[in-house]
Amino acid sequence: xxxxxxxxxxDARVIGxxxxxxxxxxxxxxILAALIPWLKPAFxxxxxxxxxxxxxxxxxxxxGQALAGFVVDRFGARAVLFFGIGMLGLSALLxxxxxxxxxxxxxxxxxxxxxxxxxxxxxxxxxxxxxRARLAHGFSVHGISGNIGWxxxxxxxxxxxxxxxxxxxxxxxxxxxxxxxxxLVLNRHALxxxxxxxxxxxxxxGTLSFLKLRAVWLCxxxxxxxxxxxxxxxxxxxxxLESLYGISHALATSSYTAYMLASAxxxxxxxxxxxxxxxxxxxxxxxxxxxxxxxxxxxxxxGPSWMALPLMALIGLCSGVAGPSRDLMIRAAAxxxxxxxxxxxxxxxxxxxxxxxxxxxxxxMDAGRPGWVFAGVALFQALAIATAxxxxxxxxxxxxxxxxxxx
Numbered sequence: 001x002x003x004x005x006x007x008x009x010x011d012a013r014v015i016g017x018x019x020x021x022x023x024x025x026x027x028x029x030x031i032l033a034a035l036i037p038w039l040k041p042a043f044x045x046x047x048x049x050x051x052x053x054x055x056x057x058x059x060x061x062x063x064g065q066a067l068a069g070f071v072v073d074r075f076g077a078r079a080v081l082f083f084g085i086g087m088l089g090l091s092a093l094l095x096x097x098x099x100x101x102x103x104x105x106x107x108x109x110x111x112x113x114x115x116x117x118x119x120x121x122x123x124x125x126x127x128x129x130x131x132r133a134r135l136a137h138g139f140s141v142h143g144i145s146g147n148i149g150w151x152x153x154x155x156x157x158x159x160x161x162x163x164x165x166x167x168x169x170x171x172x173x174x175x176x177x178x179x180x181x182x183x184l185v186l187n188r189h190a191l192x193x194x195x196x197x198x199x200x201x202x203x204x205x206g207t208l209s210f211l212k213l214r215a216v217w218l219c220x221x222x223x224x225x226x227x228x229x230x231x232x233x234x235x236x237x238x239x240x241l242e243s244l245y246g247i248s249h250a251l252a253t254s255s256y257t258a259y260m261l262a263s264a265x266x267x268x269x270x271x272x273x274x275x276x277x278x279x280x281x282x283x284x285x286x287x288x289x290x291x292x293x294x295x296x297x298x299x300x301x302x303g304p305s306w307m308a309l310p311l312m313a314l315i316g317l318c319s320g321v322a323g324p325s326r327d328l329m330i331r332a333a334a335x336x337x338x339x340x341x342x343x344x345x346x347x348x349x350x351x352x353x354x355x356x357x358x359x360x361x362x363x364x365m366d367a368g369r370p371g372w373v374f375a376g377v378a379l380f381q382a383l384a385i386a387t388a389x390x391x392x393x394x395x396x397x398x399x400x401x402x403x404x405x406x407x
Contacts, residue, residue, distance in 0.1 A: 019145035026149030051362025062351030064116025069344020087114025092174035119347035140271025151260030223349030231357015244301035259316035266320020280325035281392025299374035
């Protein structure tokens with residue numbers, strides 16, 4: 001019993017520390033999107049130019065994330081995680097001093113470098129340091145912390161910017177990763193990574209052999225498609241809701257916050273669903289089918305204004321339920337010893353989609369079509385279902401092969 005208690009405490013500490021770091025990275029996903037009402041007039045920018053800033057962030061992060069997986073497998077996840085958090089703090093300092101569009105681009109680029117490390121480092125630490133029995137719940141907390149970061153960022157930054165200006169808001173944001181880094185350093189013994197395998201290729205065939213796996217690229221496609229949808233929600237849901245339903249900026253922002261908080265609640269439930277199921281792709285498909293249908297209802301803009309908040313919350317709830325099953329689906333596709341590389345490549349699809357989404361939906365907003373934002377969200381969520389089903393079918397086919405047969 002004492003050993004079980006020790007394992008529980010160890011698992012909880014690792015899950016909490018990794019979750020805190022993950023929440024910080026997601027907070028930084030929105031430091032530019034949350035300040036659009038202030039940055040647009042301050043620098044006389046179009047929505048497309050503002051979308052390009054977020055595209056730069058996620059392009060850099062996507063490329064860096066694929067590379068960071070190799071660094072994690074080679075040198076260990078803890079040091080890479082510490083580096084990423086430090087870079088986020090420096091990026092906010094740089095953004096707060098921007099005097100033109102070039103300064104904003106430079107800050108977005110540096111933030112992308114910092115953000116690149118989190119998924120390969122986080123998931124490697126969770127897989128190494130958390131017991132198998134609690135891994136689904138660890139993934140659940142990891143997803144919840146990210147959504148909390150997404151929900152907190154607009155409220156934190158907009159509140160400070162409204163009273164003190166956007167530069168003070170960014171300076172305040174710079175303090176967050178520095179505090180988190182201090183806490184992680186103080187608890188570094190809990191995040192001690194497994195010894196690095198210098199010959200690590202993960203699967204048979206060498207360092208890049210995992211790239212031959214069809215399931216890895218289906219997972220990449222899944223993340224790319226769902227992230228395009230998410231990029232539209234993160235960047236322009238608030239402005240679109242104001243236009244479609246004639247609601248105040250405060251209520252539109254609250255609707256987005258409701259989306260994120262409901263998504264976190266969905267991830268709590270999704271942790272139990274994922275732990276009790278072997279067919280994770282089916283859970284993902286059902287959840288995203290419901291989310292896509294709700295997004296179409298929201299896109300119509302035909303209902304009363306009060307519908308905006310509950311519909312956003314329901315879309316978030318359905319999306320959240322899919323989260324832990326999604327991560328377990330990827331874990332099943334990852335060969336032994338290649339966790340960092342697989343999560344790095346797969347989650348670069350997330351960054352790629354988040355790079356495309358703001359630019360694509362920025363063009364839609366400049367064209368005066370706010371309803372198309374939610375219609376596009378529904379479309380990309382529906383397309384993602386096919387990739388999830390493909391991953392599950394591929395994984396089951398691999399599992400049914402006799403031991404020792406070729407993959």
